[in-house]
Amino acid sequence: xxxxxxxxxxxGKSTLFNQVAGYKADTGNFPGTTVTFTESSxxxxxxxxxxxxxxxxxSLTASNLAEKEVIRYLSSNHVDVIxxxxxxxxxxxxxxxxxxxxxxxxxxxxGMNMMDEAARMGITIDGPHLEQILxxxxxxxxxxxxxxxxxxxxxxxxxxxxxxVVSRVPFKNQQVEEIILEMxxxxxxxxxxxxxxxxxxxxxxxxSELLNDSEFEYLDLKKDIETYTQQVTExxxxxxxxxFSEERHALAQELTKQVMTRGEERVTWQTRADDILLHxxxxxxxxxxxxxxxxxxxxxxxxxxxxPLISLFDGMIAxxxxxxxxxxxxxxxxTGALQGIAGGVAIVLPYxxxxxxxxxxxxxxxxxxxxxxLMDTLMQKMGLHGKAIVPFILGYGCNVxxxxxxxxxxxxxxxxxxxxLSVMVPCAARIAVIFGLIAFYLGxxxxxxxxxxxIIVIALTGRILSWRILKKxxxxxxxxxxxxxxxxxxxxxxxxxxxxxxxIEAWPILIAGSIFLELAIxxxxxxFLNLIARPFTWVLGLPSAVGVPLIFGVLRKELSMIMxxxxxxxxxxxxxxxxxxxxxxxxxxxxxxxxLATLAALRKELNTRDMLIIAALTVVIAMATALVxxxxxxxxxxxxxxx
Amino acid sequence: xxxxxxDDNVQVEIVSFRGGRGISLKLRQxxxxxxxxxxxxxxxxxxxxxxxxxxxxxxxxxxxxxGKIEVKVCE
Numbered sequence: 001x002x003x004x005x006x007x008x009x010x011x012g013k014s015t016l017f018n019q020v021a022g023y024k025a026d027t028g029n030f031p032g033t034t035v036t037f038t039e040s041s042x043x044x045x046x047x048x049x050x051x052x053x054x055x056x057x058x059s060l061t062a063s064n065l066a067e068k069e070v071i072r073y074l075s076s077n078h079v080d081v082i083x084x085x086x087x088x089x090x091x092x093x094x095x096x097x098x099x100x101x102x103x104x105x106x107x108x109x110x111g112m113n114m115m116d117e118a119a120r121m122g123i124t125i126d127g128p129h130l131e132q133i134l135x136x137x138x139x140x141x142x143x144x145x146x147x148x149x150x151x152x153x154x155x156x157x158x159x160x161x162x163x164x165v166v167s168r169v170p171f172k173n174q175q176v177e178e179i180i181l182e183m184x185x186x187x188x189x190x191x192x193x194x195x196x197x198x199x200x201x202x203x204x205x206x207x208s209e210l211l212n213d214s215e216f217e218y219l220d221l222k223k224d225i226e227t228y229t230q231q232v233t234e235x236x237x238x239x240x241x242x243x244f245s246e247e248r249h250a251l252a253q254e255l256t257k258q259v260m261t262r263g264e265e266r267v268t269w270q271t272r273a274d275d276i277l278l279h280x281x282x283x284x285x286x287x288x289x290x291x292x293x294x295x296x297x298x299x300x301x302x303x304x305x306x307x308p309l310i311s312l313f314d315g316m317i318a319x320x321x322x323x324x325x326x327x328x329x330x331x332x333x334x335t336g337a338l339q340g341i342a343g344g345v346a347i348v349l350p351y352x353x354x355x356x357x358x359x360x361x362x363x364x365x366x367x368x369x370x371x372x373x374l375m376d377t378l379m380q381k382m383g384l385h386g387k388a389i390v391p392f393i394l395g396y397g398c399n400v401x402x403x404x405x406x407x408x409x410x411x412x413x414x415x416x417x418x419x420x421l422s423v424m425v426p427c428a429a430r431i432a433v434i435f436g437l438i439a440f441y442l443g444x445x446x447x448x449x450x451x452x453x454x455i456i457v458i459a460l461t462g463r464i465l466s467w468r469i470l471k472k473x474x475x476x477x478x479x480x481x482x483x484x485x486x487x488x489x490x491x492x493x494x495x496x497x498x499x500x501x502x503x504i505e506a507w508p509i510l511i512a513g514s515i516f517l518e519l520a521i522x523x524x525x526x527x528f529l530n531l532i533a534r535p536f537t538w539v540l541g542l543p544s545a546v547g548v549p550l551i552f553g554v555l556r557k558e559l560s561m562i563m564x565x566x567x568x569x570x571x572x573x574x575x576x577x578x579x580x581x582x583x584x585x586x587x588x589x590x591x592x593x594x595x596l597a598t599l600a601a602l603r604k605e606l607n608t609r610d611m612l613i614i615a616a617l618t619v620v621i622a623m624a625t626a627l628v629x630x631x632x633x634x635x636x637x638x639x640x641x642x643x
Numbered sequence: 644x645x646x647x648x649x650d651d652n653v654q655v656e657i658v659s660f661r662g663g664r665g666i667s668l669k670l671r672q673x674x675x676x677x678x679x680x681x682x683x684x685x686x687x688x689x690x691x692x693x694x695x696x697x698x699x700x701x702x703x704x705x706x707x708x709x710g711k712i713e714v715k716v717c718e
Contacts, residue, residue, distance in 0.1 A: 479703075
């Protein structure tokens with residue numbers, strides 16, 4: 001039995017999914033955390049079902065890619081039961097989607113989630129009454145605390161076995177209703193799972209979107225749909241999509257009036273918190289404070305762990321030749337492997353884990369949408385809007401989720417620009433270079449300057465790209481959810497869920513890369529690779545030996561740092577590179593070609609052409625900025641401002 | 644009157660949306676419709692976005708978007 005979990009963004013679908021299936025879906029207190037669907041076979045009350053967590057959608061008409069995903073799924077797969085979660089504290093909007101789902105003609109169960117939050121807001125909902133009006137089961141639920149899950153799934157299983165379908169609420173507008181019926185008769189011969197009336201409504205609502213999809217593309221329906229759409233538009237003076245949503249809106253309001261009573265609101269600290277956190281002045285002071293504390297905490301935790309672990313591994317590598325013989329093939333392989341393992345355990349994870357934990361906390365508490373609100377003006381200057389701040393912030397952890405997060409942006413143009421800019425954000429791996437090289441040898445002041453330089457370059461790139469090449473962004477429309485206190489368990493699960501991506505996908509490449517490098521040195525392939533990179537390293541005034549770390553940096557950015565000592569054949573990098581060269585090298589590493597995993601994400605989210613454009617663009621920017629950086633160092637050094 | 648020109652904490656009724664299909668669709672999906680009553684509660688400095696309260700839901704609207712929402716002050 002396949003059960004599809006559907007609801008509006010941020011209504012707790014993924015929370016419910018994780019309660020039932022174990023932590024398999026990413027959650028967050030930000031609309032649109034789930035951007036693709038997760039399917040899982042789970043055993044509930046002794047029965048095996050396939051539970052599908054779909055991205056949150058406000059309605060079935062797609063306005064962004066995440067929402068399109070939902071319609072595509074519903075239309076292409078056989079779904080036995082639709083489990084519709086509704087946020088009880090936002091009943092009206094939730095019911096609009098429920099009414100739309102009723103039109104689909106599939107077994108439907110409604111889970112009224114966040115009953116605790118609604119109660120705090122003084123809202124009571126007459127569930128049985130709503131059940132009676134809609135004709136489908138309505139059950140109370142507090143997914144975050146695991147309450148009400150069992151009765152809910154018992155009902156879902158029943159619904160799936162019976163396969164009972166409740167007919168939709170007919171539209172009040174008779175003329176429109178007639179057109180729907182007439183159209184559904186014409187669709188009778190189609191070979192599809194769709195309920196004919198449901199399909200007629202969907203085709204009228206956003207026909208062109210649906211028609212582009214596989215199932216319908218070969219059908220010559222376009223003309224018919226255009227005629228019907230025209231007919232409705234002429235009769236009603238507005239498009240079918242307007243007619244439908246107005247009716248659903250009115251009906252949802254009417255239903256809400258019948259089943260919901262609003263008493264005294266008990267939450268006042270929420271508004272009070274926003275008075276301070278969104279204050280025109282203090283809001284920004286706190287924002288800076290939060291970000292500063294966040295990076296400080298990540299840096300402190302990471303550096304405390306990094307030092308001892310590095311010396312532990314260095315000791316192991318030094319002792320290795322005693323067992324396997326100095327200079328032997330086995331020693332080289334094991335040295336490479338140990339260096340790769342050390343890179344992950346000692347350099348990446350100590351910073352990545354606290355970063356992900358802190359990030360997850362800010363997200364679950366609900367601070368990110370507020371951040372979008374505060375930063376909108378600045379983002380507008382880069383040609384984007386506040387919502388695009390999320391890919392940027394995620395980018396400081398890893399560029400891959402950053403690129404994926406651009407999916408919540410409505411416009412293709414916004415997605416391209418946000419993706420281009422967010423791959424230039426120095427991720428945790430590049431932090432290893434900035435901290436391990438710059439902060440370590442030249443002091444934290446220079447490291448901070450590099451961050452500021454990076455932000456200026458990103459802003460300028462955004463400005464230049466959006467100035468002529470891309471048209472203007474339509475603007476910010478974002479729901480700001482209430483503050484919520486996440487549980488420690490959710491936080492740890494989430495951190496682990498996201499860190500797993502590095503451990504499973506990136507780490508093996510890191511280890512293989514390190515082994516390959518050892519062998520490259522052994523068999524002198526390094527010289528050949530350095531020759532390929534020589535045009536770049538020569539222009540930048542770098543020794544040719546840094547060519548290999550730069551080329552391997554495309555696999556994983558931290559390899560540039562980890563391999564640098566190995567490639568230059570020194571333990572103290574300052575013996576091989578001057579401060580000017582270190583800065584030039586670091587700036588180049590920060591901007592040039594995103595890592596392999598990020599390239600793959602770009603290709604998936606945009607397309608191959610855009611991926612290549614972005615990669616080429618980053619090389620140009622990296623060369624230009626590294627040269628500017630080199631020039632600045634040469635000019636400023638005599639004045640003693642930098643060192 | 645346009646929504647950007649409305650003072651904070653004044654209840655207004657949405658009259659219509661101007662601008663492209665994208666914006667009006669997105670607003671409708673968030674449950675904003677002509678006839679609905681909304682209140683501007685906060686605004687970000689430097690011509691930043693507005694924070695709007697609509698039937699218990701808080702929505703941030705960029706100035707460009709707010710300039711496309713036609714409203715009238717409720718009596």
